[in-house]
Amino acid sequence: MRHSRYKTVSQSPAIKRGLLGYVAPFWKAIEKAAAASIKAKPTGFLPPPDKASLLGCGFWGCVWPTADKRFVLKASVDLTEGPHVALAMKLFPKHPGMAYHHRIWRLPSRVWTNEQGYSWVWIMLREETDVDSIWNDTKPAPGYKKIHDGLDALPDCCSCLHQEKVLACGSADVRKAERELDVILKKIGTPASSKGKYVSSLITMAYRDHGILLGDVHFANVGLRRHDLSQFGVKRHKDLVVTDLGDLGQSPRTDGDYPKINAIQKNPRLYEALFSEIPVLRP
Numbered sequence: 001m002r003h004s005r006y007k008t009v010s011q012s013p014a015i016k017r018g019l020l021g022y023v024a025p026f027w028k029a030i031e032k033a034a035a036a037s038i039k040a041k042p043t044g045f046l047p048p049p050d051k052a053s054l055l056g057c058g059f060w061g062c063v064w065p066t067a068d069k070r071f072v073l074k075a076s077v078d079l080t081e082g083p084h085v086a087l088a089m090k091l092f093p094k095h096p097g098m099a100y101h102h103r104i105w106r107l108p109s110r111v112w113t114n115e116q117g118y119s120w121v122w123i124m125l126r127e128e129t130d131v132d133s134i135w136n137d138t139k140p141a142p143g144y145k146k147i148h149d150g151l152d153a154l155p156d157c158c159s160c161l162h163q164e165k166v167l168a169c170g171s172a173d174v175r176k177a178e179r180e181l182d183v184i185l186k187k188i189g190t191p192a193s194s195k196g197k198y199v200s201s202l203i204t205m206a207y208r209d210h211g212i213l214l215g216d217v218h219f220a221n222v223g224l225r226r227h228d229l230s231q232f233g234v235k236r237h238k239d240l241v242v243t244d245l246g247d248l249g250q251s252p253r254t255d256g257d258y259p260k261i262n263a264i265q266k267n268p269r270l271y272e273a274l275f276s277e278i279p280v281l282r283p
Contacts, residue, residue, distance in 0.1 A: 012057035014077070017113060019062055022121050023075050024049050026107055029281045030073070034125045037103045040068055056131075058220060058244075065128070070227040071102065074124045077113055082106055082122035083274035084245045096235040097202030099223065099243040100127040105281045123281060127234075129223025129243055199240045220244075 010016075023030065027049045035045040045067045047053035055063045061076030076082075085104050092098060107121040199222065221244040228236050 010051070012062070013059045014057045014062050015051070017060075017077055018111070019057075019075055019077060019121075020049055020051070022077070022107065022111055023123075026281055026283050029283050030105075030123055033105060033281055034066065034071075034073055034103070034123075037125060038068060038071065046073060061122075066125075070128060070229060071125055072128045074122075074126060076122045076124070077111055077119045078122070079113075079116040079119040080271070081245070082120060082278055083271050085122070085124060086274040086278055087270075088245050092202065092206065094232075094234050095198075095202050095205070096225075096237060096239070097198035097200070097241055098245075099129060099225075099241045100229050100232060100234045102126060102232065104278055106278050108280050108282055122278075126243070127225070127227060127229060127241075129241060130226045131223045196240045198237065199242055202242060 027046065031046040032042045035042040047064060049064070053064055055065055055072060057063070060078035060081065061074050064073045064075075066073055082104060085101055088098060089101055089104070094100065102125045104125075105123045107123070110118040110120055113119050221242060222240050223243050225237055225239060225241050230236055
């Protein structure tokens, strides 16, 4: 395993939750569906679902390589990640600041998590990004953590969903957010990266047009685009993209009068609508 917030794969909360055991019985079905979605041969498309083949693990999910170097496969038990990704694929599917998510599925049975109660296992095929320039063992490279830290300065506003879109925030709040993001993201950069202009554009567009505050953009949830995905209508560049959208619509602050509000959980009708569109994989 190359990249993780934890010293060993066994220390990853995703592994401790039993994620490998959840996906193993469905692995052939996962492999067949993922390969078919990009018209690849299913045999050998995925490595075995074990610790040795992992690219990395986090709090809720793990990532594996695929035979197509442009893509990785992610499994996650984050309760709202599936609908969040489905919503993002609808609202800004090919924005250059978001990692390209090609397909999403779910496994048929719910699983137990202590923090969330029953959740689902989401399976996502998304673009592979360069994280070597951002990660340094288990610590962020200098400068990148400012993305996460800087979000604390954003105004908290309208973190709730109405029908299919989020209520828009006031124009003054948006302008303030854009100014602060501009300052924050201009400080970001390595020789391998420009200045995060696409991530900045994604955050401000989501905030301005849909009232969605991307409150979990930190060093472990971004990567550098490096593959040509123009076949799928995706802009080619070598800048930062947001890879994980588990906290879409969530306020980054938890203090005082600004409790964390998960937008999709506040709108069960939208959750169910998005959930129903995610196909089920069966063994």
